[in-house]
Amino acid sequence: MTQPHSQIIRRVLDTGQAVAQEQGERLIQQSWLRCAGDHGLAPGRNPGIPELDAAQLRERRERVGHYLDVARAGMHQLYPHIAPLGYITMLADSQGATLECLGDTRADSPFATAGLRTGTVWNEAAVGTNGIGTCIAEQRTLTCHRDDHFYAGNLDLSCTAAPLRDPQGRVAAVLDISALSMPGARDSQHLARHLTSLYARLIEDSYFGHHFRDRWLLRLSRSAALVDHHADLMLALDDDGCVVGANTGARRLFDPHAERGVVGHGIGALFRDGRDRVHALRQAESLGRLTTWHDADFHAALTQPRRARAAATRVPIASHRADALHTMAGDDPRMMALTDQARRLAAKPIDLLVQGETGCGKEVLARAIHATSPRANQPFVAINCAALPESLIESELFGYAAGTFTGARRDGMTGRFVQADGGTLFLDEIGDMPLDLQTRLLRVLAEREVLPLGSDTPIALDVRVITATHRDIEARIAAGTFRADLYYRLAGGTLTLPALRERTDLDWLIDRVIVTEARALAAPASITAEARAVLHTHDWPGNIRELRNVLRFALALADEHGITANDLPNSARDTAANAPGTATSSVSPGPADAEPDSSHAPLIARLRRCQWNVTQVARELGVARSTIYRRMARLDIVAPKYRH
Ligand SMILES: Nc1ncnc2c1ncn2[C@@H]1O[C@H](COP(=O)(O)OP(=O)(O)OP(=O)(O)O)[C@@H](O)[C@H]1O
Numbered sequence: 001m002t003q004p005h006s007q008i009i010r011r012v013l014d015t016g017q018a019v020a021q022e023q024g025e026r027l028i029q030q031s032w033l034r035c036a037g038d039h040g041l042a043p044g045r046n047p048g049i050p051e052l053d054a055a056q057l058r059e060r061r062e063r064v065g066h067y068l069d070v071a072r073a074g075m076h077q078l079y080p081h082i083a084p085l086g087y088i089t090m091l092a093d094s095q096g097a098t099l100e101c102l103g104d105t106r107a108d109s110p111f112a113t114a115g116l117r118t119g120t121v122w123n124e125a126a127v128g129t130n131g132i133g134t135c136i137a138e139q140r141t142l143t144c145h146r147d148d149h150f151y152a153g154n155l156d157l158s159c160t161a162a163p164l165r166d167p168q169g170r171v172a173a174v175l176d177i178s179a180l181s182m183p184g185a186r187d188s189q190h191l192a193r194h195l196t197s198l199y200a201r202l203i204e205d206s207y208f209g210h211h212f213r214d215r216w217l218l219r220l221s222r223s224a225a226l227v228d229h230h231a232d233l234m235l236a237l238d239d240d241g242c243v244v245g246a247n248t249g250a251r252r253l254f255d256p257h258a259e260r261g262v263v264g265h266g267i268g269a270l271f272r273d274g275r276d277r278v279h280a281l282r283q284a285e286s287l288g289r290l291t292t293w294h295d296a297d298f299h300a301a302l303t304q305p306r307r308a309r310a311a312a313t314r315v316p317i318a319s320h321r322a323d324a325l326h327t328m329a330g331d332d333p334r335m336m337a338l339t340d341q342a343r344r345l346a347a348k349p350i351d352l353l354v355q356g357e358t359g360c361g362k363e364v365l366a367r368a369i370h371a372t373s374p375r376a377n378q379p380f381v382a383i384n385c386a387a388l389p390e391s392l393i394e395s396e397l398f399g400y401a402a403g404t405f406t407g408a409r410r411d412g413m414t415g416r417f418v419q420a421d422g423g424t425l426f427l428d429e430i431g432d433m434p435l436d437l438q439t440r441l442l443r444v445l446a447e448r449e450v451l452p453l454g455s456d457t458p459i460a461l462d463v464r465v466i467t468a469t470h471r472d473i474e475a476r477i478a479a480g481t482f483r484a485d486l487y488y489r490l491a492g493g494t495l496t497l498p499a500l501r502e503r504t505d506l507d508w509l510i511d512r513v514i515v516t517e518a519r520a521l522a523a524p525a526s527i528t529a530e531a532r533a534v535l536h537t538h539d540w541p542g543n544i545r546e547l548r549n550v551l552r553f554a555l556a557l558a559d560e561h562g563i564t565a566n567d568l569p570n571s572a573r574d575t576a577a578n579a580p581g582t583a584t585s586s587v588s589p590g591p592a593d594a595e596p597d598s599s600h601a602p603l604i605a606r607l608r609r610c611q612w613n614v615t616q617v618a619r620e621l622g623v624a625r626s627t628i629y630r631r632m633a634r635l636d637i638v639a640p641k642y643r644h
Contacts, residue, residue: 005147005155006043024186027138028148031129034137035150039125039421040459046128046151047414050121052097056382057119059367060097062516063324067172067207068099069519071164074175074203075102081195082177088116092132092161092174095379096123099173114157116178123379126419127151131159132174136377139163139171141197145186158182160192162200167211167236167245169261171377175200201248205234208247212236214305215244218267218278220290220298227299241267241278253296269293278302324368328361330508334498339368345493346373351445353430353490354468356497359545362468363428365497370424375464378423381416386429393437394453398444401455417450417461424464430490431471431482442486465490500540500547501625504615509544510535513551514563523555526562533638534565536614537629538572546571603628604637612639 003011012019013036018029035041052060061068071091079089079102088103088111101118104111111117124133128150135142141162146155159178166172177196182188209217215238219231233253236245246254246262254262254270267274271290281288281302290300325343329335345352346369354362363382370380388396399415417425427433433441444450445465449458467490476482500506510532518525531554540546554567565573603617610616614632618625632638 005152008147009043009150024143027134027140027142028129028144031124031134031137032150035124035128039128040418041125041128041150043128043150043152046153047126047419049115050123050126050379050381050419052119052121057097057099059364060093060095061099063367063371064093064099064173065516066210066519067164067166070207070210071173071175071203072100074199074206075100077202078175078177078195078199079103082192085179086182087177087179087192090116090118090132090176090178092122092136092176094136094171094173094377095121096127096133096136096174097121098132098176110180111178114154114180116157116180121379125379125422126414127154130154130157131161131178132176135161135163135174135176136171141193141200143186143189143193145182145189148186156180158189158192160189160196162196164200164204164207165248167208167247169246169248169251175203205231205247208234208236208245212245216282216305217303218281219301219303220250222298224299227301231301233298235262235267235270237267237278241275243267243270253292324371325365327512328365328368329503330505330512332498332503332505332508335503335505338495338497341493342369342495343372345369345495349464350492351465351467351490352492353473353487353494354466354497355473355494356468356470357499357541357543358470359543360497360499361544362470362497363426364544365495366424366426366466366468369466370426370464373424373464375423379420380424380426381420382426382428383416384428386432390434390437393433394440397437398440398450398452400453413452415450415452417444417463418452418459420463421461422463424466427465427467429469429471430467431469431473431476435481435483438483438486442483442489445486445489500543504613506536507532509547510551513544513548514555517548517552517555521552521555523558524560524562527554528562528564529638531563531565531568533629534568534573537626539624539626603631607632607637607639614639 009032012029012032016033018026018033020026020029064071068091075089075091082089083103088101090098090102091100092098098116098118098120101111101116103116105117106112115122121127122130122132124130124137127133129144130149131142131144134144141160143158143160145158149155149157157178157180159176161174161176163171164173164175175196177192179192215236218235218237219227220233220235221227221231231249233250234247235243235250238244243263243265250262254265262270267278271277271292274290277288277290277300281300288300289297291297323343325339325346328339342365352366352369354365356362366382367380370376383396385393395413395415397415397417399413399418444461447458448462449460451458473482473487477484477487500509503509510527514525514527517523535547535550542549550569550572551563553569554563557567558564606617606620607614610620614625614628618628621628
C-alpha cells in the first residue's frame with residue numbers, strides 16, 4: 001500500500017537529511033527540511049496561499065520594471081507550445097509573487113482555484129515546497145511534481161520553474177510552467193523542464209542585450225551558424241575592451257576562474273590574444289574565433305553600441321538601478337542623505353520607523369530597505385493597521401489556532417508576523433493602532449515570539465519590523481493614545497521623508513513616474529516644458545501619490561506628442577494662488593511679492609545668480625517655491641532648460 005504524503009515527508013524530516021540519489025528529488029527533500037527546520041511549517045497545517053492586493057501587485061510589477069515587458073514577450077512565444085499540452089505559464093518576482101499568467105484566467109477556472117493565477121505569493125517560507133518558491137530558494141531550474149509539494153492541498157500541481165537573472169547575476173524573476181493532474185512521475189516533466197530553461201535563457205539574454213544596448217556586445221557560440229541569434233555566452237564591453245556585464249552562460253564559464261567575477265576584467269584576461277582579436281572584430285565586424293585561457297574555443301561576433309538618440313524633450317528611459325534605494329530620489333540633498341542612511345541601516349538588525357506625510361513614499365522606502373537588506377530573498381509582508389477593523393487586527397497580526405472562533409478557518413490562520421518570519425513586516429499607519437494592541441505588539445517585539453489567539457504554544461520569530469505613520473506620534477504620546485515605550489522600541493532608527501513640495505528633484509520624479517506610467521498605458525513618455533512648469537507651481541498635498549495620479553490622467557489624454565498643459569487635470573493647475581481656501585495655507589506673502597511686479601529684472605538677476613535653482617531663490621526670499629514659479633509665470637520668465 002502507498003504511504004500517505006505526510007508520512008513520506010515525515011520520514012525524510014526524521015532522518016534530518018536529503019537522502020535521495022537523483023538530483024531533482026534531492027532538491028525537493030532539501031526543501032522539505034528547510035520548510036520544517038527553517039520556516040517552522042508542518043505538512044498537516046496548511047496556512048493557504050498569501051495574496052497581493054491590486055496596489056501591491058502594481059508596485060511589484062513596477063519593481064521588476066522593463067524586465068517584465070521582455071518576459072511577457074517571451075511568455076507569449078512560449079505559451080502556444082505548451083497550451084495544447086495542458087500547461088499555463090506564469091511569471092513571478094524574486095519573492096514568489098505571480099505578476100503575469102497566461103492560460104485559463106477565468107476566476108473560477110481550476111487553475112485559478114489552485115492558486116495558479118496573478119497575485120498569489122508562492123514563497124517557500126509561507127507555502128512550503130513548490131515550483132516557484134523552491135526555485136528561488138535553490139536559485140536553479142527545478143520541477144515540483146505533485147507529491148513533491150509540502151502541503152497536501154497542492155498535490156495536484158506539477159510546476160517547473162527557472163530563475164531569470166538580471167545582468168548582475170541576481171534572480172530578478174522566475175518563469176514557471178504549471179499543469180494540473182499530470183500523470184506519471186517527475187521524469188515525465190522533462191520536456192517542461194527543457195522548455196522552461198530554454199525560454200528563461202531567451203528572456204534573460206534579450207534583457208541583457210537591451211540593458212547593454214549602448215555597449216559593445218560580444219556573442220560567443222560553439223556554432224558559427226548560431227552565434228548571431230543564439231549565442232551561448234554574451235559579454236558587454238566598454239570602449240576599452242573591459243567587461244561591464246556577462247550573461248548567465250558567461251558567468252558560469254568564467255566566474256569560477258576569475259576571482260571576483262568576470263566583470264571588471266579586460267578581455268585579454270579571458271581569451272588568448274583577446275585584445276587584438278576583439279580589436280580585429282571591431283574593425284571588420286565579421287565573425288572571428290576566440291579561445292579562452294582554458295582552451296575552450298568559440299565563434300565570436302561583435303555588435304556595435306546603439307548610442308542613445310533621444311529627442312530633447314524625451315524622457316530618458318535608462319534608469320540604472322544600483323539598488324532599490326537608488327530609485328527613490330534624484331538629486332534632492334535631503335533624500336540623498338536619507339537613502340544613504342537607509343542603506344546603512346538596511347544591513348543592521350534593527351527596527352525602523354518611517355515618518356512622513358501621506359503619499360510621500362513611506363511604503364516604497366520600507367520595501368526598498370527590505371530589498372537592500374540581507375533579508376531581500378525572504379518575505380516582505382505589509383499590513384495597514386488603519387485599514388483593518390479593530391476586531392481583526394489582532395488575528396491578522398498574530399494568527400489564531402484551529403477552532404478558536406465560530407466562522408473562522410477550520411485549520412486556524414497563520415498571522416502576518418509568522419508569514420514574515422525571516423523577512424520584514426511592514427506595519428503602516430501604526431499611529432492608528434488601538435492601545436491594547438500596542439501592548440501586545442510591544443510584548444511580541446520584546447520577546448520575539450508570537451502566541452496565536454487560542455493557542456498556548458508561542459512561535460519564535462526572526463522578523464524585522466518597519467513601521468510607518470503620517471501622524472505626529474510625539475503628540476499622540478503626549479495625549480496618551482500612543483505608548484511611549486512602544487515608540488522607543490519601534491524607532492530603533494527614525495527616517496523622515498520630506499513632503500514632495502520640499503524636494504528639489506521634482507523633475508527627476510516626473511520623469512521617473514512618466515516612464516513607468518507610460519509603459520503601462522503604451523503612451524509616449526514625454527512632457528512639454530510648459531506642462532512641466534505647471535507641475536512646478538502646484539503644492540502637492542497628496543505628495544508622490546498625487547503626482548502619479550495627475551501624470552496617469554494626463555498620459556491617458558495625451559496624444560503622440562506627449563503631455564501638454566491642457567492634458568493636466570484642473571486639480572494640478574490650481575496653484576495655491578487661485579485655489580479657493582488653500583491660498584493662505586501654502587503661500588506666505590513675503591519679500592518676493594513685495595518686489596515690484598512690473599519689472600522682472602530683479603527676479604531674473606536673482607535666478608541667474610542662483611543658476612535657476614528656484615528652491616534656492618525661494619529660500620533666500622523666504623517664500624514658498626510656488627510663489628516664485630507664479631511670479632515667473634506672471635512675468636513670462638522661462639528657465640533656460642524649458643526654452644525651445
Ligand atoms: N521614489 C518614487 N518613485 C516613484 N513612485 C513613487 C516613489 N515613492 C512613492 N511613489 C509612489 O507614490 C505612491 C505612494 O507611495 P507610498 O504608498 O509608499 O506612500 P505612503 O507614504 O506609504 O502613503 P500612505 O501614508 O498613504 O500610506 C505609490 O503609488 C508609489 O508607487
